[in-house]
Amino acid sequence: MANHSTSHPTHVHHHFVDSDQQFDTAKLGMWVFLVNEILFFGGLFCAYIIYRAWYPELFQMAALELNTFWGAVNTVVLIGSSLTVAMAIRSAQKDQMKGLKINLLITIGLALVFMVIKGFEYAHKFELGIFPGEYYTYEGIDHPQAAIFFSIYYMLTGVHAVHVLIGIGLIYWIYLRAKKGEFSSEYYTPVEITGLYWHLVDLIWIFLFPLLYLIE
Amino acid sequence: MLTAEVKPASTGTKKTLKVKRYKPSEDPKNTYLTDEKGLWAWMTTVDHKKIGLMYLGSVTFFFLVGGILALLLRTELLTPAKTFIEADTYNQFFTLHGAIMVFFVLIPSIPAALGNFVLPMQLGAKDVAFPRLNLASFYIYVIGAIFTFIALANNGLDTGWTFYTPYSTQSSSSVIWVTIGVFILGFSSILTGTNFIATIHKLRAPGITWGKLPLNLWALYATSIIQVLATPVLAITVLLLTMERALGIGIFDPALGGDPVLFQHFFWFYSHPAVYIMAVPAFGIISEVITTFSKKHIFGYWAIALSSLAIAFIGFLVWGHHMFTSGQSAVATTVFSFLTFLVGIPTGIKVLNWVATLYKGSIEMKTPMIYVFSFLFIFSIGGFTGIMLGTLSADIHLHDTYYVVAHFHYVMMGGTLISFLAGLHYWWPKMTGKMYNEFQAKVGAALIFIGFNTTFLPQFIMGSQGMPRRYYNYIDQFTIFHQTSTIGSYILGVGFLLIAYYLAKSLKSGEKAGSNPWGSRGLEWQTTSPPDFHNFDHTPVVINGPYDYHRPMEEFQLGLANEDKDH
Ligand code: HEM
Ligand SMILES: [Cu+2]
Numbered sequence: 077m078a079n080h081s082t083s084h085p086t087h088v089h090h091h092f093v094d095s096d097q098q099f100d101t102a103k104l105g106m107w108v109f110l111v112n113e114i115l116f117f118g119g120l121f122c123a124y125i126i127y128r129a130w131y132p133e134l135f136q137m138a139a140l141e142l143n144t145f146w147g148a149v150n151t152v153v154l155i156g157s158s159l160t161v162a163m164a165i166r167s168a169q170k171d172q173m174k175g176l177k178i179n180l181l182i183t184i185g186l187a188l189v190f191m192v193i194k195g196f197e198y199a200h201k202f203e204l205g206i207f208p209g210e211y212y213t214y215e216g217i218d219h220p221q222a223a224i225f226f227s228i229y230y231m232l233t234g235v236h237a238v239h240v241l242i243g244i245g246l247i248y249w250i251y252l253r254a255k256k257g258e259f260s261s262e263y264y265t266p267v268e269i270t271g272l273y274w275h276l277v278d279l280i281w282i283f284l285f286p287l288l289y290l291i292e
Numbered sequence: 293m294l295t296a297e298v299k300p301a302s303t304g305t306k307k308t309l310k311v312k313r314y315k316p317s318e319d320p321k322n323t324y325l326t327d328e329k330g331l332w333a334w335m336t337t338v339d340h341k342k343i344g345l346m347y348l349g350s351v352t353f354f355f356l357v358g359g360i361l362a363l364l365l366r367t368e369l370l371t372p373a374k375t376f377i378e379a380d381t382y383n384q385f386f387t388l389h390g391a392i393m394v395f396f397v398l399i400p401s402i403p404a405a406l407g408n409f410v411l412p413m414q415l416g417a418k419d420v421a422f423p424r425l426n427l428a429s430f431y432i433y434v435i436g437a438i439f440t441f442i443a444l445a446n447n448g449l450d451t452g453w454t455f456y457t458p459y460s461t462q463s464s465s466s467v468i469w470v471t472i473g474v475f476i477l478g479f480s481s482i483l484t485g486t487n488f489i490a491t492i493h494k495l496r497a498p499g500i501t502w503g504k505l506p507l508n509l510w511a512l513y514a515t516s517i518i519q520v521l522a523t524p525v526l527a528i529t530v531l532l533l534t535m536e537r538a539l540g541i542g543i544f545d546p547a548l549g550g551d552p553v554l555f556q557h558f559f560w561f562y563s564h565p566a567v568y569i570m571a572v573p574a575f576g577i578i579s580e581v582i583t584t585f586s587k588k589h590i591f592g593y594w595a596i597a598l599s600s601l602a603i604a605f606i607g608f609l610v611w612g613h614h615m616f617t618s619g620q621s622a623v624a625t626t627v628f629s630f631l632t633f634l635v636g637i638p639t640g641i642k643v644l645n646w647v648a649t650l651y652k653g654s655i656e657m658k659t660p661m662i663y664v665f666s667f668l669f670i671f672s673i674g675g676f677t678g679i680m681l682g683t684l685s686a687d688i689h690l691h692d693t694y695y696v697v698a699h700f701h702y703v704m705m706g707g708t709l710i711s712f713l714a715g716l717h718y719w720w721p722k723m724t725g726k727m728y729n730e731f732q733a734k735v736g737a738a739l740i741f742i743g744f745n746t747t748f749l750p751q752f753i754m755g756s757q758g759m760p761r762r763y764y765n766y767i768d769q770f771t772i773f774h775q776t777s778t779i780g781s782y783i784l785g786v787g788f789l790l791i792a793y794y795l796a797k798s799l800k801s802g803e804k805a806g807s808n809p810w811g812s813r814g815l816e817w818q819t820t821s822p823p824d825f826h827n828f829d830h831t832p833v834v835i836n837g838p839y840d841y842h843r844p845m846e847e848f849q850l851g852l853a854n855e856d857k858d859h
Binding site: 097 | 417421491493524525528550
């Protein structure tokens with residue numbers, strides 16, 4: 077807190093000494109929050125591991141019902157969106173406000189594509205009677221616990237989808253702020269920490285895809 | 293003009309700073325309580341001190357609700373058969389008592405209420421890292437509470453605070469409202485933890501190195517780590533349970549091919565660490581109060597600081613000791629039993645260091661210190677009986693008896709709540725600028741101590757003789773123990789009413805406290821009582837440790853020289 081008497085730039089909140097301290101603090105906060113997210117999904121992954129260990133044959137049979145092609149497309153879409161969000165941060169660092177806005181919009185677009193594909197996948201399952209839990213009526217899988225696989229599938233992908241939706245909201249909010257000209261190479265903390273969050277959402281999908289779709 | 297060589301946390305490199313002494317005013321004009329007034333200003337404030345007080349108010353309210361339920365439960369147990377309420381009502385009452393006391397009182401009590409108030413002050417910071425998030429955490433807590441009250445008005449809840457499946461998937465009470473409430477509440481806890489970790493890392497005043505961090509902050513730091521790592525697992529557990537009831541997903545329900553023991557694993561993976569979310573901050577308060585009233589450097593600073601982290605770590609590995617009789621494998625049981633013994637070690641290290649701190653100190657028997665002695669006595673019993681429960685052969689007999697009830701009340705109420713009271717009486721003059729009546733406060737502390745032991749000591753005895761936990765009726769043999777216990781609970785009730793009375797009275801007619809009534813060296817005492825909006829009217833600079841009672845007071849009141857007033 078050395079340079080206390082130098083004037084505060086407007087984006088620095090009153091309880092920080094300078095912009096750097098504010099940036100570091102926000103970033104640390106986001107990392108801590110991401111650790112919490114990993115533990116949150118960790119619970120579901122744990123349920124997945126246990127049931128897979130108990131019923132390995134069920135997981136093989138049930139995975140065949142999932143559409144690997146669309147799953148793979150969605151993986152590419154999300155990885156692409158991670159790239160564009162990284163480019164958005166890069167643009168902010170280089171004071172390229174136009175690039176920032178365009179990259180944010182592309183990211184939102186890709187996230188929406190992901191959601192639409194996911195929606196079609198869900199709709200297809202529902203048509204077959206593959207509902208979660210006790211509403212499950214599908215007869216195509218000859219296993220007494222078939223419903224549990226899909227319960228886990230819906231929980232994992234559902235909770236992930238909620239994260240995607242929250243991400244879309246956040247990125248849109250960042251876009252609006254970018255439009256108002258709030259960011260520059262001096263101040264782009266919210267862009268950076270939203271980007272961190274988005275990378276995690278992407279990373280979780282990268283685990284979900286092979287664990288659910290690619291079981292051999 | 294003096295200079296001091298210190299490391300500012302923001303850069304981390306050594307620097308020579310110009311400092312001067314800032315003596316806090318004894319009669320402050322502008323304080324955080326006077327600068328913005330009115331309900332709306334309070335509700336929208338981002339000031340950590342006001343948010344702390346808002347938590348304090350809510351925690352007190354919930355303690356009142358939980359406490360009344362406890363007295364009703366104890367009254368019902370005056371006679372072996374029905375005394376005045378139905379068995380179903382009894383089930384609801386003990387469930388709500390447990391859930392409210394754990395989730396709404398003890399978990400937020402020290403970190404969110406007292407911690408919010410003192411953490412930035414002990415760091416010499418103006419606020420927590422994310423003040424708006426801090427306010428959001430409070431409202432998330434309130435929303436979680438509303439959900440729980442909807443359940444109350446709507447069939448109640450009778451599963452026990454542990455929500456064990458399969459009963460919780462079948463019960464006709466409002467399980468979903470409460471699980472959603474707990475889910476929401478969890479985020480409040482997670483966000484507070486996140487905020488505290490970032491604050492402790494990044495917002496320390498120049499000179500506060502890790503080795504000069506008050507032990508209260510080491511404790512809150514360890515607590516925050518547990519909050520961030522364990523609470524999300526509770527969140528996913530109650531989410532799965534919610535889905536279990538709403539959609540029948542079958543993961544925990546044996547009727548659908550699921551596994552109820554898996555639920556217990558999930559639940560205790562959070563809930564054992566959660567007992568340390570309650571206990572570790574208590575340890576922090578004890579370290580602060582015991583040094584202030586012994587006027588002596590703490591014995592074993594690093595041992596106490598690091599044992600908090602050790603407890604946080606080992607605490608994650610012992611959850612299976614709640615499941616010794618659940619049918620988990622014999623190997624798992626043995627390992628969990630061994631690890632449970634292990635967690636006693638860092639806790640024992642703390643207790644011994646506190647006692648060593650007293651040795652040759654000039655001990656002043658003020659109210660907070662009396663609570664510390666109560667704590668040392670009661671918590672030690674709680675800890676030792678925990679080790680007994682961790683012993684396999686003993687636990688098979690004692691599991692689900694009143695012995696367990698007595699054990700966790702000795703640690704949760706005797707440990708956390710009593711140190712919460714110690715902290716409340718210790719920081720009350722700082723928070724309000726007023727002194728309470730010392731004599732009445734001592735009477736209150738004595739009533740709590742006597743009432744507590746009268747209530748819970750008999751429970752150890754009847755538990756070891758086989759009185760099961762959560763029973764509405766009992767055989768005649770246990771009458772005397774239950775009646776003694778009930779009388780003790782009334783003494784406790786009177787004690788709490790007395791505390792509420794003199795604290796409320798001190799707000800109106802208490803004497804002025806002055807900036808540092810206890811002569812503490814802690815940084816939070818080197819400003820006015822109550823502090824102003826920015827906590828300090830300068831940027832504090834720290835050259836001594838927080839327990840360096842051999843150094844003169846002037847050296848604890850330093851701040852950057854030549855600073856503009858406006859910051
Ligand atoms: C420090 C704060 C502590 C708190 C707040 C606490 C709280 C609790 C609670 C709430 C239960 C009851 C669980 C149930 O519903 O069955 C319990 C049981 C138990 N506690 Fe603790 N505890 C603490 C410390 C300890 C320690 C230090 C040990 C041992 C070293 C320990 C060992 C046990 C064991 C073995 C049980 C299981 C008893 C049984 O279910 O048969 N606890 N504790
Ligand atoms: Cu435990």
